[in-house]
Amino acid sequence: MGKTRSAPTLNDVAKAAGVSTATVSRCLNSPDRVIEATRQRVMQAVESLGYTPNFAARVMAAKRSFTIGAIIPTMDNAIFARGLQAFQDQLHENGYTLLVSSSAYDPEAEREQIRTLVARGADGLLLIGHARDAEIYEYLERHQVPSLVAWSYDPEAQRPSVGFRNTGAMCELARSVISAGHQRIAMISGMTQGNDRAQGRVQGVRQAMAECGLDPSALTLIETAYEIDKGAEAFGRLMALTPRPTAVMCGNDVLAAGALREARKLGVQVPEQVSVTGFDDIELAEIVSPALTTVHVPHREMGRKAACELTAMVEGKSEGRSICINTRVVSRNSLAEPPIQT
Amino acid sequence: MGKTRSAPTLNDVAKAAGVSTATVSRCLNSPDRVIEATRQRVMQAVESLGYTPNFAARVMAAKRSFTIGAIIPTMDNAIFARGLQAFQDQLHENGYTLLVSSSAYDPEAEREQIRTLVARGADGLLLIGHARDAEIYEYLERHQVPSLVAWSYDPEAQRPSVGFRNTGAMCELARSVISAGHQRIAMISGMTQGNDRAQGRVQGVRQAMAECGLDPSALTLIETAYEIDKGAEAFGRLMALTPRPTAVMCGNDVLAAGALREARKLGVQVPEQVSVTGFDDIELAEIVSPALTTVHVPHREMGRKAACELTAMVEGKSEGRSICINTRVVSRNSLAEPPIQT
DNA sequence: ATTATTGATGTAAGCGCTTACAAATAGGGT
DNA sequence: ACCCTATTTGTAAGCGCTTACATCAATAAT
Numbered sequence: 001m002g003k004t005r006s007a008p009t010l011n012d013v014a015k016a017a018g019v020s021t022a023t024v025s026r027c028l029n030s031p032d033r034v035i036e037a038t039r040q041r042v043m044q045a046v047e048s049l050g051y052t053p054n055f056a057a058r059v060m061a062a063k064r065s066f067t068i069g070a071i072i073p074t075m076d077n078a079i080f081a082r083g084l085q086a087f088q089d090q091l092h093e094n095g096y097t098l099l100v101s102s103s104a105y106d107p108e109a110e111r112e113q114i115r116t117l118v119a120r121g122a123d124g125l126l127l128i129g130h131a132r133d134a135e136i137y138e139y140l141e142r143h144q145v146p147s148l149v150a151w152s153y154d155p156e157a158q159r160p161s162v163g164f165r166n167t168g169a170m171c172e173l174a175r176s177v178i179s180a181g182h183q184r185i186a187m188i189s190g191m192t193q194g195n196d197r198a199q200g201r202v203q204g205v206r207q208a209m210a211e212c213g214l215d216p217s218a219l220t221l222i223e224t225a226y227e228i229d230k231g232a233e234a235f236g237r238l239m240a241l242t243p244r245p246t247a248v249m250c251g252n253d254v255l256a257a258g259a260l261r262e263a264r265k266l267g268v269q270v271p272e273q274v275s276v277t278g279f280d281d282i283e284l285a286e287i288v289s290p291a292l293t294t295v296h297v298p299h300r301e302m303g304r305k306a307a308c309e310l311t312a313m314v315e316g317k318s319e320g321r322s323i324c325i326n327t328r329v330v331s332r333n334s335l336a337e338p339p340i341q342t
Numbered sequence: 343m344g345k346t347r348s349a350p351t352l353n354d355v356a357k358a359a360g361v362s363t364a365t366v367s368r369c370l371n372s373p374d375r376v377i378e379a380t381r382q383r384v385m386q387a388v389e390s391l392g393y394t395p396n397f398a399a400r401v402m403a404a405k406r407s408f409t410i411g412a413i414i415p416t417m418d419n420a421i422f423a424r425g426l427q428a429f430q431d432q433l434h435e436n437g438y439t440l441l442v443s444s445s446a447y448d449p450e451a452e453r454e455q456i457r458t459l460v461a462r463g464a465d466g467l468l469l470i471g472h473a474r475d476a477e478i479y480e481y482l483e484r485h486q487v488p489s490l491v492a493w494s495y496d497p498e499a500q501r502p503s504v505g506f507r508n509t510g511a512m513c514e515l516a517r518s519v520i521s522a523g524h525q526r527i528a529m530i531s532g533m534t535q536g537n538d539r540a541q542g543r544v545q546g547v548r549q550a551m552a553e554c555g556l557d558p559s560a561l562t563l564i565e566t567a568y569e570i571d572k573g574a575e576a577f578g579r580l581m582a583l584t585p586r587p588t589a590v591m592c593g594n595d596v597l598a599a600g601a602l603r604e605a606r607k608l609g610v611q612v613p614e615q616v617s618v619t620g621f622d623d624i625e626l627a628e629i630v631s632p633a634l635t636t637v638h639v640p641h642r643e644m645g646r647k648a649a650c651e652l653t654a655m656v657e658g659k660s661e662g663r664s665i666c667i668n669t670r671v672v673s674r675n676s677l678a679e680p681p682i683q684t
Numbered sequence: 685a686t687t688a689t690t691g692a693t694g695t696a697a698g699c700g701c702t703t704a705c706a707a708a709t710a711g712g713g714t
Numbered sequence: 715a716c717c718c719t720a721t722t723t724g725t726a727a728g729c730g731c732t733t734a735c736a737t738c739a740a741t742a743a744t
Contacts (some may be wrong), residue, residue, distance in 0.1 A: 007485045009700055020724045025702060035722060050481065055461040056398040056407075057700035060729045065398075075423055077625075085418060097458065100442060116439065119397040139392060143349045228625055257629050264631060283419075283570055287599050289606060289631045351730055362694045367732060377692060399730035402699045 008049040016045035028053065059121040067097045068310060069117030070126035073105045077226065077254050078282045080128070083151070086303030087126065094311045096123070105225070107194055111136060118143050124314040126150055126306060130157045131196045146313040146320065150306045152197050153324045160313070160320030162306040166197045169295045169327040170204025170249075171211075173277055176293070176329055177247050178212045181337045182275065185209065186220035186245035188234040188255050198223075201251055201279060220245055224255070231258025232265075239266055239274070246274060246338035253278035253285045253294055260288050260334070271336035281330055290333035297327050350391040358387035370395065401463040409439045410652060411459030412468035415447045419568065419596050420624045422470070425493070428645030429468065436653045438465070447567070449536055453478060460485050466656040468492055468648060472499045473538045488655040488662065492648045494539050495666045502655070502662030504648040508539045511637045511669040512546025512591075513553075515619055518635070518671055519589050520554045523679045524617065527551065528562035528587035530576040530597045540565075543593055543621060562587055566597070573600025574607075581608055581616070588616060588680035595620035595627045595636055602630050602676070613678035623672055632675035639669050 014021045019042060026034045027042040034042075045051075059065045068091055072080045088098040099117060103110035110127075114136060117125060125140065125147040137159070140147050149161035177185060187205050190198040206216035222237065224230040231250060235258065238245055250256035256278030263270045270276050270290055278285055278294035285292040302325045312318035356363045361384060368376045369384040376384075387393075401407045410433055414422045430440040441459060445452035452469075456478060459467060467482065467489040479501070482489050491503035519527060529547055532540040548558035564579065566572040573592060577600065580587055592598035598620035605612045612618050612632055620627055620636035627634040644667045654660035 010702095011700075021701075022703075022725080023723060026723090029702080033722080038722080050484065052457050052461045052485075054402070054463075054700050055458075056401040056463050057729090058702075059398040060396070060402060060731090061700075061702040063702090063729070075417070076427060077423075078420065081417055081419075115394050116397075119394045121396075121398050142392065143394075228629065261629050284626075284629070287570065287603055287626070287630055352732095353730075363731075364695075364733075365693060368693085371732080375692080380692080396730050399699090400732075402701090403730075403732040405699070405732090 007054075008051045009054070010051075013042065013045045013049055013051050016049060017042045065121035065123055066095060067099055067120070067122050068124045068126065068307075068314070069099045069101070069114075069120070069122035071110055071113045071117070072100065072102050072128055074226070075100075075102045077228075078284065079226070079252060079254065079280060080151075082282065083297075083299035083303040083306075086300035087150075087307045088303075090304040090307035091311065094307065096307075096311060096314075105191065105195070107133070114140070118145050124148070124310045126310060128152070129196045130154055130159060130161065131194045131199075146310070148306060148310045148313065148320065150302060152200070153322060154196070155322065155324075157322075160309070160322050162302060162309055162323040162325065164297060164302070164325045164327045166200030167204040167207065169297075170201040170279065171208045172204075172327075173279070173293075173295050173329050174205045174208030174249060175212065176331070177249060177275065177277060177335060178208060178214065180247075180275070180335060182247040183214060183338075184220075184243060184245045185214075185247050185249060186238045186241075187222070187249045187251070188231055188238070188259060189221060189223050189251040190226045190255070191223050198251055205249055226252055226254055228254055228258040228261065231255035232262035233258075235259035235262040235276075236266065239263075239268055244274065247277070247335070248274060249277045251279060253280045253282050253292060256292050256294070256334070257284050257288050260290075260292075271334055273339055275335045275338070277335055285330075285332070293332045293335035294330055295327050296330045298325055301325060349396075350393045351396070352393075355384065355387045355391055355393050358391060359384045407463035407465055408437060409441055409462070409464050410466045410468065410649075410656070411441045411443070411456075411462070411464035413452055413455045413459070414442065414444050414470055416568070417442070417444045419570075420626065421568070421594060421596065421622055422493075424624065425639075425641035425645040425648075428642035429492075429649045430645075432646040432649035433653065436649065438649075438653060438656075447533065447537070449475070456482070460487050466490070466652045468652060470494070471538045472496055472501060472503065473536045473541075488652070490648055490652045490655065490662065492644060494542070495664060496538070497664065497666075499664075502651070502664050504644060504651055504665040504667065506639055506644070506667045506669045508542030509546040509549065511639075511671075512543040512621065513550045514546075514669075515621070515635075515637050515671050516547045516550030516591060517554065518673070519591060519617065519619060519677060520550060520556065522589075522617070522677060524589040525556060525680075526562075526585060526587045527556075527589045527591060528580045528583075529564070529591045529593070530573055530580070530601060531563060531565050531593040532568045532597070533565050540593055547591055568594055568596055570596055570600040570603065573597035574604035575600075577601035577604040577618075578608065581605075581610055586616065589619070589677070590616060591619045593621060595622045595624050595634060598634050598636070598676070599626050599630050602632075602634075613676055615681055617677045617680070619677055627672075627674070635674045635677035636672055637669050638672045640667055643667055 010021045014024045027039050091098050101113045128151045151163045153163040189202050192198045209216045222234040224234050259276050278292040281294045281296035285294050352363045356366045369381050443455045471494045493505045495505040531544050534540045551558045564576040566576050601618050620634040623636045623638035627636045
């Protein structure tokens with residue numbers, strides 16, 4: 001006490017308890033392989049020295065980190081927050097820690113983050129969406145790090161994934177829009193480049209149009225980043241069109257919130273003059289006014305299931321199955337019949 | 343080629359390039375200490391083997407991780423998102439990586455996370471708010487990990503901090519509320535237990551009331567978690583009061599958004615019947631309707647400055663200074679004069 | 685020509701931990 | 715009493731990297 005000591009090591013604990021480092025290690029990692037009395041003595045030493053194991057050393061020696069990495073496109077909005085939280089909670093329950101980093105929707109940055117996470121000893125990786133260089137998967141294979149794709153379900157893809165059918169979900173929503181009577185439909189999509197979810201959603205709208213006898217190529221499409229301001233700006237451009245679309249379907253709730261904000265600014269009544277829809281059903285969807293008609297994604301369920309599947313893969317209990325999460329359309333006030341034709 | 347190899351190590355690279363491991367290490371870490379020709383040869387080997395340094399080994403040998411840890415109360419809403427993003431960007435610019443984890447506003451969980459981050463070799467830690475056991479600071483000192491407090495500025499506190507005056511900022515906002523004519527003021531605060539920011543904001547309101555000749559103890563106060571639903575619920579309770587408060591000041595924008603949602607549901611007109619204010623000025627504040635009168639916190643500036651100060655501390659260039667970030671009241675439509683007294 | 689100086693590279697000692705293996709101890713069956 | 719097995723603990727070899735120090739060659743200074 002009083003003396004400036006630096007952090008205690010396993011060795012210090014071993015000495016204090018009068019045992020070998022191996023025994024201390026066992027006390028910490030497999031307590032049942034050590035006799036009760038010894039363990040008590042060791043734990044007491046641990047306690048009184050305020051010992052915390054050095055993670056780097058542990059990873060290095062055990063070649064196992066009980067850490068899962070996740071690379072998400074952005075932390076800037078709530079799109080991934082809820083699902084990730086559930087993912088983390090479940091991971092924690094399974095005895096793992098989560099390391100998150102974001103790629104800003106940049107493939108190069110994502111590659112970088114993947115390398116970083118692998119170098120940090122992640123036992124497994126959660127990736128968002130399928131679109132990705134094959135080289136990356138080879139890299140992961142070489143390092144023997146299992147990976148799981150989330151936020152997208154695609155039975156065609158060879159990689160295991162836990163997610164939902166973006167195309168199908170959006171198609172269903174588009175059908176409601178069309179059956180409300182809309183014919184001039186516009187879409188504000190996220191950037192589809194390298195983003196299979198955004199692509200799927202656009203395709204979903206087109207598919208519904210085709211099914212319902214509308215010309216899919218007549219869809220007015222604006223691609224922009226998933227930001228509120230961008231959604232607002234895109235909506236402004238759509239409203240300047242003649243004739244105006246009567247329904248604006250947005251790639252997600254964030255874009256839709258931006259659209260709503262701009263509508264208010266422009267004095268455009270939603271849904272009386274224009275209907276707006278979102279995707280994801282994050283909290284935002286219920287807060288904005290009018291509340292958003294959108295696609296509800298059970299993020300928590302997805303997060304939990306992804307966590308279970310990925311840990312199973314890490315522990316060699318699964319080869320990597322794909323799980324499809326069901327979405328459903330949620331009807332709120334932002335969608336109504338189109339105004340009477342003039 | 344073809345053979346299943348496991349991940350290459352420094353040694354493999356050294357052999358491939360025909361040099362010693364030391365030289366490879368130098369190529370990677372201080373390229374100027376190695377002659378051009380050698381470096382080229384080494385880099386080529388690195389490239390062709392697809393070598394990624396093992397982080398754990400590096401940390402262990404160098405006793406330096408170029409990693410900064412941050413423990414934030416929650417990732418569930420956008421309160422910390424923007425500031426943290428700026429923090430990370432600046433950190434990256436300074437050559438550091440950020441590790442984030444969240445404590446769910448639970449001191450015990452925070453302690454746990456701090457230990458984890460330290461064990462993982464974080465060179466420095468960003469903590470939110472001052473309220474914290476002294477024991478934790480001792481632990482950090484023993485492990486020689488510098489820490490910086492953010493989101494709160496308190497010249498009284500002994501710990502360095504980069505943040506804003508919660509009390510002062512809220513006081514200023516409360517003054518606008520009072521000078522708009524409000525006398526029956528209620529507040530929906532976050533849990534003040536162990537949260538100096540929440541405490542400061544409550545105190546700010548009280549202080550303004552006292553200054554303006556109102557009785558501070560007449561403040562109707564509801565404490566609740568920082569969640570939209572909780573804000574809505576609290577607002578509902580306030581509206582059931584007789585007489586009703588004419589202004590509801592919320593501890594942050596999230597609570598205010600909940601209040602607004604409930605107001606709409608109850609058919610209470612904002613601001614005609616009741617005024618509502620927020621705190622933080624996150625994106626949400628501009629999206630809800632009516633848009634929130636709130637306190638603008640320059641989160642990005644705070645994040646950047648915190649990153650610079652903390653890296654300076656880590657590198658021994660600073661003893662840890664405190665920096666005060668200036669906030670300002672933003673007037674939007676959710677605050678107006680109270681209705682004519684009945 | 686000789687020595688000092690500088691710069692590039694190699695050698696090898698750890699960093700703190702896990703774990704295969706060896707050793708020691710304690711019962712249990714005969 | 716003896717041998718065998720099971721249990722607990724110790725010994726020591728790494729894990730992949732950095733870095734102090736040693737070595738060696740090349741250039742500059744005398």
